[in-house]
Amino acid sequence: MNLFADFENRIKNALETLDxxxxxxxxxxxxxIVxxxxxxxxxxxxxxxxxxVLAKPLGTNPRALAELLGNALKQDADIAEVSVAxxxxxxxxxxxxxxxxxxxxxxxxxxRFGQTGLGNGRKVNVEYVSANPTGPMHVGHCRGAVVGDALANLLGxxxxxxxxxxxxxxxxxQIDVxxxxxxxxxxxxxxxKVGEIPAGLYPGDYLKPVGEALAQEFGTRLHTMPEEEWxxxxxxxxxxxxxxxxxDDLEALNVKHDVFFSERQLHANGGAPIRTAINDLTFKGHVYRGTLPPPKGQLPEDWEDREQTLFRSTEVGDDIDRPLIKSDGSYTYFAADVAYFKDKFDRGFEQxxxxxxxxxxxxxxxxxxVARGVSEGKSKLTVLLCQLVKLFRDGEPVKMSKRSGDFVTLREVVEEVGRDSVRFMMLYRKNSEPLDFDFAKVTEQSKDxxxxxxxxxxxxxxxxxxQAREAFGDLDLSPSVLASAVDGITDPAEVQLIAKLAEYPRIIDSAAQSLxxxxxxxxxxxLASSFHAHWNKxxxxxxxxxxxDxxxxxxxxxxxxxxAVASVLKSGLAITGTDAPEEMR
Known part of the structure; x- marks a missing residue:
């Protein structure tokens, strides 16, 4: 039960009684009303x-209205005191x-406490990680992986x-590379003897096992094939x-996906899914033939000073119209983005x-x-941007570079500090803010x-x-027995801890709504701080x-x-994707 939603309804009902x-x-x-x-x-x-919020339309003073409402609320047996501030x-x-x-x-x-049914079964697709399949996961991918996975857990x-x-x-x-x-x-x-890896290619040693596997499977045959075949x-x-x-890297981080969607699916059968998506936009009046002015700064790869097939994206919120089909008839990268969104929309996702x-x-x-054009406002698209993670070791920066092959992999970070430390710390700052991650600090056994x-x-x-089982060997600790004994909770400090627990459904709803x-x-x-403080008392x-005893x-x-405290901690830790241990040494 959401205490605050409960009393929001009670307050509205009390308002309804006022002449x-x-x-x-x-x-x-x-x-x-909040x-x-x-x-x-x-x-x-x-x-x-x-x-x-209601005084002005009612033509009265806020304090006067608050007094009236307060008097009505005093009739509620669950309310001990009402005061105007x-x-x-x-x-x-x-x-x-x-x-x-x-x-x-x-x-x-x-x-289950905290589940208010906010989503009401609405279908949501959360796409995250989506790193180019050109090497192992590095720590730069880690934050998006954790944020996406935890967000999906939260929404579920x-x-x-x-x-x-x-x-x-x-x-x-990049796949050719x-x-x-x-x-x-x-x-x-x-x-x-291959010597130094040419500039522009991936030099990492992680590709050696792939080359060795090809040598075992094909021997020298690939070497004799035309480039198009090999x-x-x-x-x-x-x-x-x-x-x-x-x-494997994602598994080490406890990140799981339900669907792995291959971009090559969109280019199958001569790009039929892309063609279908463009035809759909054309039918809706969002496509035309035309030219684009050169953009300011560096020209993107798909810009042409020729007539192209364009998406009239400025009419649905974009800064400029976007090319879909180049003058030579080939599809742009953006066209694949359109087809991919349409595929999701056709699968019934509302967000x-x-x-x-x-x-x-x-x-x-x-x-x-794209979302507005394809779904005509029926589906909402939200982009969450994850700022950079800066790695430190005892305060000293750790440098990385994927291109050079000299980078810190996600797996290395997980193996050094543990999966739970990585996941929780990646969530301990808003995704839109930069994050400093120090290997030493995340392994400290302290309040910090x-x-x-x-x-x-x-x-x-x-x-x-x-301890309770040792003190009372035959003690029944089933939820029904514990729930029947709550009338023994009267101390203000204990009530304060219940109040902190009562915030959980509201936190879940607000976190889900704001993503x-x-x-x-x-x-x-x-909550942990409140519990430890009460334990210390x-x-x-x-x-x-x-x-x-x-x-x-x-x-x-x-x-x-x-x-109740243990249940909420376990529930929340599950959302973050971390364990709720029964003992720590």
Missing amino acids: LVKEKRSELAFDR VEPPRDASHGDAATNAAM GPGFLNIRLSTAYWQRLLASMIEDGT FAGFNVTKEYYINDAGS LARSVFIRYREALGE MAIVKDRAINAMMAMIK MIYVLGADHGGYVKRLEA NPVFYVQYAHARCMSIFR EPHRVAFYLYD GKDQPELRFVN KNRQSSLARLGLVH
């Missing part, structure tokens, strides 16, 4: 702007009985029907080898999310224009290391249950300890609170 509101109900925008935690917890448990905000303090019932529902729900938890997708860029010029690079390694495997064979083998490597690197900022408007601090909170919960999975990571740290105040009923009540 002042009844007279002008049709003129009032109830959707502007209920949220007050900035200062000492002011209450919930705060609303209802009087502030500032120019007309209402602060609400809830009854202990309400918190106890809410805790009982948290215990019964377990890791929030009730959306999510498909995780990887777009394999296996039809561009890959094939030529592999062919050199093939010649090397046959015993030929190129096709080497492309297939190289792409398959690179994708197997990439999938498409692209998680891209910061260097793709120039693609945002054109992709949004967020992933350790959160996982330690869950492990501490599990240790409390082990910001980092909010979950931040919340988990705050038990050192000085024995009556607050979770397990009191002289008071079985009190222990049951507090174990219910621990159960």
Whole structure:
């Protein structure tokens, strides 16, 4: 249950009872009413702007309206106190009985607590990573992989029907470069002295096993074939080898995709899917023959000073119209983007999310224009850009360069600091902001290391249950028993911890709506901090300890609170893609 949504409905119902509101109900925008935690917890448990947003259309003073609304809310048995603050905000303090019932529902729900059904089964496609299949994953791909995967987990938890997708860029010029690079390694495997890898090709040693595999499969036969023949064979083998490597790297990071979509599918049968997509845009009036003025700065590869087939993308939000078919009849890269979006749209997705690197900022408007043109506003496309990750080791920068073959791979980072540390820290800053990643700091066992601090909170919960079983050998710790004992929770510090737990559904909904999975990571740290602080109070105040071997009923009540904390931590960690350990050494 979402406490804040619950009281938003109660406040609206209370407003409906006011004569002042009844007279002008049709003129009032109830959707502007917000209920949220007050900035200062000492002011209450919930705060609303209802009087502030409705006073003007009602022709009254916000404080006067707040007083009227407050008097109506005082009739609610779950509200212990209502006070007017500032120019007309209402602060609400809830009854202990309400918190106890809410805790009982948290215990019964377990890791399902927080699922509000926001998505209502709507189909969403999240495309992320989509690295060119030209080498192993490096740390530059890592952030987008984690953000995309966690976002998909978050949307799934929030009730959306999510498909995780990887777009394999296996039809561009970089694949020709890959094939030529592999062919050199093939010649090397046959015993030929190849010398230094020519500039413009991929020099990394990761291609040597691919060349060796070709030598074992074909012997010297590839060497005697015309380039057109060996190129096709080497492309297939190289792409398959690179994708197997990439999938292994992603598996090490606990990143999984439901669909791997090959760009070559769009070029099959003479590019039939692309032709179909262009015909569809033509039918909708978005395509014409014309010329484009030269763009400012460096000319893109697909620009021509000739008449071409163009997408009238300026009419759907783009800066310039985009070429689809060149003057020689070949399709542009952009045309494949159009066909790919149409394929997703035809698969029934109501929202498409692209998680891209910061260097793709120039693609945002054109992709949004494609969505408007193809779907005619029926599908929403959102691009999330992930800023760069800067690697440090004890404060010293770590340099990398994929082209030179001298780069830090994703797998190296995971093997050094652990999957969970990588994933959680990649989410511990908003994706649109640069991220500094220091190998030393992410392995510290301290409060300054967020992933350790959160996982330690869950492990501490599990240790409390082990302690309870030692103290009470026959203790029934089933959710139904724990939920029935919550009336023993009365201490203000315990209620404050329930209030922090109660924020979780609101965090889930707001994070899903804003497409910001980092909010979950931040919340988990705050919850862990609240739990550790409450645990520490038990050192000085024995009556607050979770397990009191002289008071079985009190222990049951507090174990219910621990159960709720552990469930939310486990749920949130699952969204981030990290483990919830039962013990830490």
